[in-house]
Amino acid sequence: MAEQKREHREQPCARCPTRHMTDPLTGLADRRQFRDCLAEQLTAGGPDGPGVMLIDLDRFKAVNDALGHPAGDALLQSAARRLRGALRPDDTVARLGGDEFAVLFARPVDRGSMSAIAARLVELLARPYLLRGQVALVGASIGGAIAPEDGTDPDRLMSCADLALYQSKGRGRGCFSFFAPEMQSRADERRRLEIALRAALPRGELALHYQPQVNLHSQALAGFEALLRWNRPGNGLIPPTAFIPLAEETGLIGSIGDWVVREATVEAARWPAPLCVAVNVAPQQFQDGRLVGTVRAALAAAGLPGSRLELEVTESALLEDAGWCTRDQLQALKEMGVRISLDDFGTGYSSLSQLRNFPFDRVKIDRSFADDAAVVRAVALLGASLGMRTTAEGVETPEQLERMRAEGCTEAQGFLLGLPMPPEEAAALIRRSDDLLHKPGEVG
Amino acid sequence: MSVTHEVFRLAYASRSLLPEATVAEEMVRLLEHARRNNAAAGITGALLFTEDAFVQVLEGTMEAVEVTFERIQCDPRHAEVVVLEAAVAPARDFAGWSMAYAGRQTGPHFDALAARTHAAPMDALVLLHGALGRLSGCRVPA
């Protein structure tokens, strides 16, 4: 099938020397030829410089993993043919590497027409692929830049298109973005943030705050969820939403996650039994395979029984689990007595069937359902029938608290019951926890 | 037509981008072209054309279906392709139809089509219902 349509083979662009550097898999131009063509057009260019597009296939890795490399290669060949067929013969189409493609328009394009072409390409590349009888779905994210506004030097123009591509991915993929100057400043800021975040752990700038969780039946304090804070010098206390995505993207989440487990278990060991500590675990922490060892060592070092540690995983952690290795690790953790809870239930790809895929100890109902009695009841019922406890998140009013109890939730957390607090305050709260539910206004 | 190979069947739905003004002529051209190609590649199947959507079934060897489908995928005359079924089938449902046509026929534009395709649209529709009815959760446009 690879041999099918070789007539679409890329010709070197008209202005370029006859050097013919092609990507052997797709027959498209390769990175060097693309850059040469771009440089050539930029020097030859009149008032309207050339336009460049960078295209990334979304979820290509998942297809490669699930269907194997030959199928992945076949998909790249089909994607290359779709691109080639949708563009003018004198436009340069290249595969820069992996699942990254690029287009150099032979004739001047304005922003309007480039957007229109990009929209077509996004749709075209997202159409299903049939690979040896299997259907594969990928998406496409595209970034564009046009000379001379965005740059007049080939590397500069490519890096602008790359920043625009990054923007498209950040917007949820499957879309097109033009380069805009603020992307450069945001990328610079991101780089500074990454450098600072790398230093945060060794400099002791990370801290855990603890948010109370209350048993709705006994009205007693059940434990705390450990939440990460970053005390960035000159920037105050930074919430996790502002740096966890970056930590995940840069792989820093591994060492930060290890630290969180160690720190939280040490703190929890100071609390009276049976108070528990709940720790969030990012999907990547399962991927490097260290988590089970880290938890075992942390429990031993802190002298905390496994049953007083709860790990909160999100549905996406399970969905990204191609080889079931996340489930195996969760199973190993359960065998150490550690509890596993499904976090933010109801967001993302949520499905009730997810609850049957693993014997969770607990399901935490996302805060967005705090006022949705029907959902809360359904999840609490299903949870109970599967032997799981249910925590209502985001409880802010006494009415919500009462409703959660009535609908069958076993635990609750939220501003009403206490904000995340530094360890000293958590310790103080434990000392006066008896009347927590009776005078919620005094808490936190 | 290859009889020694397993039959692979693919069904998809897509949104038509055929311009309304010339839709009948375009359809005739598309079908004639498809039938010529399909006969040569040993592909059989049916095409259903409703108000603004296509549903198509392609049957043949896995390789032939794959090549034909990928070509159809690149076609700018439709968009938003959704695969309904892709699986080995016990036998062809449309043996003898290099591309049966069912769906829009009424209106002046389609008189020419009806005259030229001389297919029995009701038969094709019945077969399509049979083929698609096996898919769960798929509503067949009537």
Ligand SMILES: Cc1cc2nc3c(=O)[nH]c(=O)nc-3n(C[C@H](O)[C@H](O)[C@H](O)COP(=O)(O)O)c2cc1C
């Ligand atoms: C809804 C739809 C169904 C089509 N069905 C077929 C088909 O069954 N067989 C086929 O060869 N082409 C079919 N085509 C046309 C192809 O997309 C493509 O234009 C044609 O195969 C190109 O043939 P050529 O390479 O001989 O020019 C279809 C197009 C559309 C929009």
